[in-house]
Amino acid sequence: MAAPSGKRAENRRVRTEALQRAALGLFLQYGVEAVTIDQIVDGARTAKGSFYRYFRDKTDLVASLVEPLKRDVSSSFARCAERLREASREGNVAKPYEGLAQDLIRCVLQYPDVVRLYLHESRGPKNGARAPIVELAEAVLDGATELSNIAHELGLVRGLVGRLSAIVVVGASELIITRLFAGDDVGPVLEMPGELVSLVLDGVRARATPAPAPDKPRPARAAKKVAKKPAKKAPRRR
Amino acid sequence: MAAPSGKRAENRRVRTEALQRAALGLFLQYGVEAVTIDQIVDGARTAKGSFYRYFRDKTDLVASLVEPLKRDVSSSFARCAERLREASREGNVAKPYEGLAQDLIRCVLQYPDVVRLYLHESRGPKNGARAPIVELAEAVLDGATELSNIAHELGLVRGLVGRLSAIVVVGASELIITRLFAGDDVGPVLEMPGELVSLVLDGVRARATPAPAPDKPRPARAAKKVAKKPAKKAPRRR
DNA sequence: ACAAATAGTGACTCGTTAGTCACGATTGCT
DNA sequence: AGCAATCGTGACTAACGAGTCACTATTTGT
Numbered sequence: 001m002a003a004p005s006g007k008r009a010e011n012r013r014v015r016t017e018a019l020q021r022a023a024l025g026l027f028l029q030y031g032v033e034a035v036t037i038d039q040i041v042d043g044a045r046t047a048k049g050s051f052y053r054y055f056r057d058k059t060d061l062v063a064s065l066v067e068p069l070k071r072d073v074s075s076s077f078a079r080c081a082e083r084l085r086e087a088s089r090e091g092n093v094a095k096p097y098e099g100l101a102q103d104l105i106r107c108v109l110q111y112p113d114v115v116r117l118y119l120h121e122s123r124g125p126k127n128g129a130r131a132p133i134v135e136l137a138e139a140v141l142d143g144a145t146e147l148s149n150i151a152h153e154l155g156l157v158r159g160l161v162g163r164l165s166a167i168v169v170v171g172a173s174e175l176i177i178t179r180l181f182a183g184d185d186v187g188p189v190l191e192m193p194g195e196l197v198s199l200v201l202d203g204v205r206a207r208a209t210p211a212p213a214p215d216k217p218r219p220a221r222a223a224k225k226v227a228k229k230p231a232k233k234a235p236r237r238r
Numbered sequence: 239m240a241a242p243s244g245k246r247a248e249n250r251r252v253r254t255e256a257l258q259r260a261a262l263g264l265f266l267q268y269g270v271e272a273v274t275i276d277q278i279v280d281g282a283r284t285a286k287g288s289f290y291r292y293f294r295d296k297t298d299l300v301a302s303l304v305e306p307l308k309r310d311v312s313s314s315f316a317r318c319a320e321r322l323r324e325a326s327r328e329g330n331v332a333k334p335y336e337g338l339a340q341d342l343i344r345c346v347l348q349y350p351d352v353v354r355l356y357l358h359e360s361r362g363p364k365n366g367a368r369a370p371i372v373e374l375a376e377a378v379l380d381g382a383t384e385l386s387n388i389a390h391e392l393g394l395v396r397g398l399v400g401r402l403s404a405i406v407v408v409g410a411s412e413l414i415i416t417r418l419f420a421g422d423d424v425g426p427v428l429e430m431p432g433e434l435v436s437l438v439l440d441g442v443r444a445r446a447t448p449a450p451a452p453d454k455p456r457p458a459r460a461a462k463k464v465a466k467k468p469a470k471k472a473p474r475r476r
Numbered sequence: 477a478c479a480a481a482t483a484g485t486g487a488c489t490c491g492t493t494a495g496t497c498a499c500g501a502t503t504g505c506t
Numbered sequence: 507a508g509c510a511a512t513c514g515t516g517a518c519t520a521a522c523g524a525g526t527c528a529c530t531a532t533t534t535g536t
Contacts, residue, residue, distance in 0.1 A: 128272060245533060291482095
């Protein structure tokens with residue numbers, strides 16, 4: 001045949017995706033470590049040799065699954081950082097956070113299964129095939145921490161000091177998303193992002209004013225953001 | 239020999255513990271699924287047959303590691319629930335939460351490595367050897383949810399509705415503890431528990447009052463409660 | 477002291493797994 | 507069309523891993 005129809009590239013894409021899809025499903029069901037190459041090629045209906053044509057090993061496959069998400073997440077954080085710096089001279093501090101929230105929500109919706117995989121495996125030891133996922137987790141926390149530091153330096157917010165704020169928001173957000181994926185009836189989810197973000201922004205401020213008022217209803221701060229997974233800030237670093 | 243010295247029981251204890259200790263170390267380093275029985279008996283310096291005398295399989299060993307923690311955690315939640323009900327007719331709502339925080343901190347300090355294992359593995363699929371750990375995670379979330387519901391029913395607090403509140407606090411606490419174990423410089427940890435708890439309790443209240451005030455400094459609410467699972471907190475104490 | 481009961485051992489079986497490779501099929505190029 | 511490059515395949519190997527078991531050693535009851 002002499003049709004330069006790009007069949008090569010097409011086949012490559014199809015096979016690679018079949019392997020990735022099969023693997024992802026198995027990873028979610030049994031955990032990355034427990035899944036064998038044989039199971040994956042079985043699920044993808046290809047021969048074992050094909051797997052090794054496209055991936056060095058299971059770790060490589062996992063990395064290929066995680067990479068697009070990682071790219072998007074990283075750029076979301078970068079974008080927020082930039083917007084935060086701009087906000088220092090004119091603006092609404094909340095805006096950049098809202099943008100981050102939206103970006104990250106988009107990531108979750110775009111790669112739902114990869115996000116689920118991340119939620120399953122990101123806390124384990126950085127060993128073997130799990131390594132790329134744990135690296136993403138580090139990137140997330142570092143990104144959040146960075147934002148905290150920037151906001152603090154710019155004096156835009158007075159949240160909890162340093163990394164702590166980032167950890168709280170990331171921790172809460174990740175479990176919320178986990179439970180949502182699990183079909184758990186979580187409650188007023190739509191209102192959560194705003195809640196979360198204001199917690200971050202005002203939580204510190206509130207703290208700064210150890211408030212004397214004990215049990216009385218307080219006119220709280222405005223619920224403004226729409227964060228989902230993101231809201232982080234605060235100073236310090238690891 | 240005819241000395242009813244209870245050597246049998248003693249040996250049993252020693253061996254069991256050796257196996258558990260070796261296994262726990264390996265689990266933390268490589269992840270539960272990746273560790274083999276051979277590695278465990280190697281680490282414990284016993285024969286493979288001995289492992290199977292004391293444990294049915296790896297899952298059984300994991301269950302035996304997790305069980306004491308599970309017991310303590312469950313009773314901590316139960317105790318808090320009881321105290322909460324009492325508090326309904328006389329009192330300080332924060333107290334039961336403070337007690338829970340203290341109890342749970344005690345658990346973390348008493349079984350640090352098991353807690354680390356929990357933090358590593360509790361989010362994964364409930365498969366194979368991980369099952370007992372995932373069950374503990376469910377117990378934790380259910381316990382926290384139960385407390386939220388009780389407090390709500392009693393009208394003691396007006397936080398986020400039910401489960402959501404539990405999820406936020408558990409999620410934040412677990413990541414805080416994770417980072418602490420990782421040696422991360424988290425910041426004012428001692429003050430966190432109080433911060434966290436008041437966020438939960440007051441965060442909702444604030445939300446209930448969609449506050450009109452936008453960006454201006456707000457007199458915040460009082461920081462009163464105590465943390466939940468996280469070991470930190472600040473009220474009282476120092 | 478002695479036999480029965482219980483514990484400890486590690487070689488062994490048997491299934492499984494990661495990774496390879498020689499061969500036939502497809503695609504690309506001219 | 508004709509040939510070279512790339513791809514797809516599944517049998518194969520070498521290693522490993524879970525679980526067993528016949529045997530030896532220790533503990534216990536009497």
